[in-house]
Amino acid sequence: MSITGISDAVTAALHQAINGLDARQQAISSNIANLETPNYLAKEVDFESSLRAALDDGDPSKATVSVSQSLAATRLNGNNVNIDFELLASSENVMRQKLAVQALNAKYQLLRTAIGNT
Amino acid sequence: MALPPIMPISPISIGSAGGVGNAVQSGNATASAGTSATGGQSFASTLADQLDKVSAAQANADQLALQAATGDLQSIQDYTIASTEAQLMTQLTVAIRNKAVEAFNEIMRMQV
Amino acid sequence: MSAIFGILDVAKSGMGVYKTWLNAVADNIANIDDVTDTSTPAFQERFVQVQAVEDGTGFGHGAAVVGAEFGDPNGRVTYDPNHPLADANGLVRRPDVDLTDQMVYLQLAQRGYQANVQAFERARDAYESILTIGK
Numbered sequence: 001m002s003i004t005g006i007s008d009a010v011t012a013a014l015h016q017a018i019n020g021l022d023a024r025q026q027a028i029s030s031n032i033a034n035l036e037t038p039n040y041l042a043k044e045v046d047f048e049s050s051l052r053a054a055l056d057d058g059d060p061s062k063a064t065v066s067v068s069q070s071l072a073a074t075r076l077n078g079n080n081v082n083i084d085f086e087l088l089a090s091s092e093n094v095m096r097q098k099l100a101v102q103a104l105n106a107k108y109q110l111l112r113t114a115i116g117n118t
Numbered sequence: 119m120a121l122p123p124i125m126p127i128s129p130i131s132i133g134s135a136g137g138v139g140n141a142v143q144s145g146n147a148t149a150s151a152g153t154s155a156t157g158g159q160s161f162a163s164t165l166a167d168q169l170d171k172v173s174a175a176q177a178n179a180d181q182l183a184l185q186a187a188t189g190d191l192q193s194i195q196d197y198t199i200a201s202t203e204a205q206l207m208t209q210l211t212v213a214i215r216n217k218a219v220e221a222f223n224e225i226m227r228m229q230v
Numbered sequence: 231m232s233a234i235f236g237i238l239d240v241a242k243s244g245m246g247v248y249k250t251w252l253n254a255v256a257d258n259i260a261n262i263d264d265v266t267d268t269s270t271p272a273f274q275e276r277f278v279q280v281q282a283v284e285d286g287t288g289f290g291h292g293a294a295v296v297g298a299e300f301g302d303p304n305g306r307v308t309y310d311p312n313h314p315l316a317d318a319n320g321l322v323r324r325p326d327v328d329l330t331d332q333m334v335y336l337q338l339a340q341r342g343y344q345a346n347v348q349a350f351e352r353a354r355d356a357y358e359s360i361l362t363i364g365k
Contacts, residue, residue, distance in 0.1 A: 010180045017187035048189045084249060088242050091354060092235055098361055099194060103183040106201045113208045191234045195360045202364025
């Protein structure tokens, strides 16, 4: 994703992770908005498997984000969104985003220190 | 896969500075820059060791950061601690480098 | 589901279990006055089977609903000759569900759910403080 020479595999991977977590946050918000929409199936985002595979191949920037529909049981109105699940997932996702952002900042800070702009 | 750490230090030049510095300390103003006084060499090898350790610390933090990215990290404190230690070690090494360069320049400025 | 923030999964599993129990008890209460004739089974009390989840560390990994059980289909046979469903002997079936028991279960399930919500929030606070290491 980066065209400069300063990024490495770790910053690229973290960048992809942040993209993926962003997408997941959006899906969670959509699910919550559609809590009672008839026949709505909850959306699930997966970027981890793609990122792992891309890392194994050596180029994390090739990772993609995919969306799928949840196979959980539906209620009478055909909707299968579980509010508890979505709220908890939202909390957890926020923390993962904080972790990824922190990791990316730490990488850049390391480079700054080595360059001399502590 | 990662960029080599940006470390514009060559142990050899520091070793020479160490060698010259030591010769000056022992009062011998005509000692050549290549004198391998024991003090100078150990500083160079100490710094080289330090660079290895910093490299290893950065690589470790990188590895854990990748696990954090893919969601496979077993304990986040492993990552945050490794990252902090790598940062501090880098700062320490840069400080040592800066002091060593400063000392070298001081010595070179001395009237012989 | 989450390897990184594992404790959140543990609290989540607890919340799931108590929610399921809450639903089962609510179901029992809703059907407590169902009357059936003697030729059909009565409404059967719902029980939730729960088991602890282990993950190899020995520290435990929450709870899971592993099945459901149903109470006695015979219910309580009562004498109610004026009921439209009464048989030749004036008997009907009512569910073998005790309201006081169900109200107690309701309290327990609710408290259990809330306790797990607390557990989730405390774990999240702990993780957030770990994230501040080195800052």
